[in-house]
Amino acid sequence: MLAKGPRRTLDDLRFERLTRGAPRAGEVEIEVLAAGLNFRDVLNALGQYPGEAGLLGFEAVGRVTALGPDVAGLAVGDSVIALAAPGCIGSHVTVRRALVVPKPEALSAAEAVALPAALLTAYYALHHLGGIKAGDRVLIHAAAGGVGMAAVQLALAAGAEVYATAGATEKQQFVRDMGVRHVMSSRTLDFAERVRALTGGRGVDMVLNSLSGDFITESFGVLAPGGRFLEMGKIGIWDEARVRAQDASWVYRPFDLAAVAQEDPVTLVAMFERLLDEVAAGRLAPLPVTVFPMADAEQAFRFMAQARHIGKIVLSREDESRRLRFAAKGVRGDAHYLVTGGLGALGLRVARRLVEEGARHLVLSGRRGWCRPG
Template identity: 50%
Template structure:
């Protein structure tokens, strides 16, 4: 039957995209999910007259890529398929813009040469190589990185065409830019301000500070229609001269209601937009410009070349600059496309395709850096202090250890001094993680006084064991609040992390007598990890088995340890567990169980649940790290060490 099942980690397919050895391109295995990309061999195409071939270094992503992955651009699939002779929509080329290096030049191309670093619009750019019309490319300014250049083509060409050529924005006019923190929005803010216009913007509230810093004085919510009254008030009831719209539904008539008589409405949305007849029926005085750059180029050959030529000297002079972006390695293409759907996204998503670009532009998952801060909740517990030392040994130089109390024992004070002697700044902040205000205070302290927070390890937890018939809500709440509420508030409030690790428990997967409250709390962490991954955010929930002589296990009496061993549960050695932690931070599915279990013995004690029944009869491969073997030898009696 269908049920959640545990499988050995080394038997699972990796979460990353597998790449062939030679040239490749991306295609969709199926529509409906951003995780359905696959890399297939590419037959490189000799450039024809007026074309060049690019070795792609980085590709910019657009919301159109999301719609393509979900199978929501059928008209585009048909149009491109007819042009290229492609019968299957799944084989339509992926990617619309890139930066890279010219490797072959066709006849008649005079403005580009082999070896030139370029950026431009290139359909099929999610590939190692792409052959494209040379007129759709421009030379990359030498001071600009490849990932920066990949943010330019679609966003800035769209903004320049919309505001300078269609709306013809003039100094002193007012322009309402919706979704102003996105890729096109960020480009449009710069283009409108360069034209001397006053910008009114909408964006998610978390992005308002960014727009204020860019000189936009009036920022409103893009999540409600409240902007109508605010725009009327700001313009004295007259309305704005230009609307640059990318929103749909009720936002369209709402935006029209604040557009001045004879104003210009430029539509760059993809779905749910109005046709010209609808607009004429609603506001016949408005100049309406819905457009798609591809269609405009087909009616105005040379348009894209002129737009890119317009941009290059402006970037070189510093009049405008590339938008903020987040770069992902190609192997994480699913996360990269998913990032475009996040409410917290700012600017562009970029896929780094060339290996050297990946190394310089994409922070490896789970890397620990000296110029970043790391938060460990439950940081003064026995396990938390060992985790803190592990981070410092791997290069962390700023740690925040958080818990309800401060250091109280000689062991805690000594551990903190050892960490500081290793060159780390270690701050202990007392906080109740079940209180949102306390979590906010901790994060604000880090933002104000320390390097950027780049990693969270949520290791807080308490026990209050009893059979369910003896439990009450107070006992459930005592166990669940630090784990559940603490994890959720950290999820909501901590941003731009390289890793988000939650210490869960195998109890949530295989159960344990008297620990229903603890199992429930840890099951929530497991679900939260999956939720964050679905949002394109880093997360792993590690369902630990018992540790040897550290953490909660260290407080067990000998009878409890014997009972645990009798049912097949064995402790994870400290060195082995920390080594596993390092591997799982770098790459792991959202939920991993890290336990040493004799499955047949466990099955002899408890009826096998569907989740782990398959492991009872599967061969067991215990891979011990060198550190774990050394610790095992050191702890063994002398006569057993040989």
């Protein structure tokens, strides 16, 4: 499992070997094939998340390997999506059965794991909290990210007029290609004046915010009377008293999807199943993904911290899983095994698994030499 280090830097991230225990009542153990990476994880790794962020990782796709007592509706070997799986950046994770759904066969593991946090955050905000309706003017920040892209699709499908911000020029063009006419930069505060000009000074009915600092102030500055401000950011957010002092007619809804998952899993699963139906019918598109091998988690965290991606970042161990299952098949104690690339993270994992399955004679080779483990 990927763990934070004591210095709270990305250099400090490390995989720790944990003892797997049998799942308890109402729990499912999953062999992880892909895990979604979220900005929450970056803040968590850097020690900048307000409050207790818990373990790294939130959403996972994999195969069921064990079931707790009284768990129904699943079998060992089933391909599933775990909507909330703290600690899922690793080989296995144990999660609540209530937050596990079957993975659609048409979606790859990387496509499927990109959906839970992004689609559910956007839907919960716009529909459940914001009550979005046709004709609403909606400002969506960071629209080229996973949640932003999901929100753009949902808002357009609801008949809303979308105003969006994104970072680099190519990200802004990507958002335009999704059908958004009004796209502005998320790197400057100029968006506020643009929104006022585009709306004739009326402002927007809804803001979906993930930015911080002066961006929050300027976003409230373009919110129309009676508007809804949906806050999914974690840094420097306002409290209710400060909002009321600005305009008592505003509806302010900060929220955290992880807390919702713990408090009301039934509602969350029902939402997600409806959203999967929309994806299957082609009314919602899967999100673009940038895939890193899970062994390269540190590089993936850095890539996200630099905001270089469009859509979602996914950590995959599908290739690793296939190699591990091959390595564990028919292992003999009297045979000799050569592991090429065996001095890297994946090679050492394969070698360890061979030893666990009974191998006694191994040679590990790599670009820097070879060794024969004692």
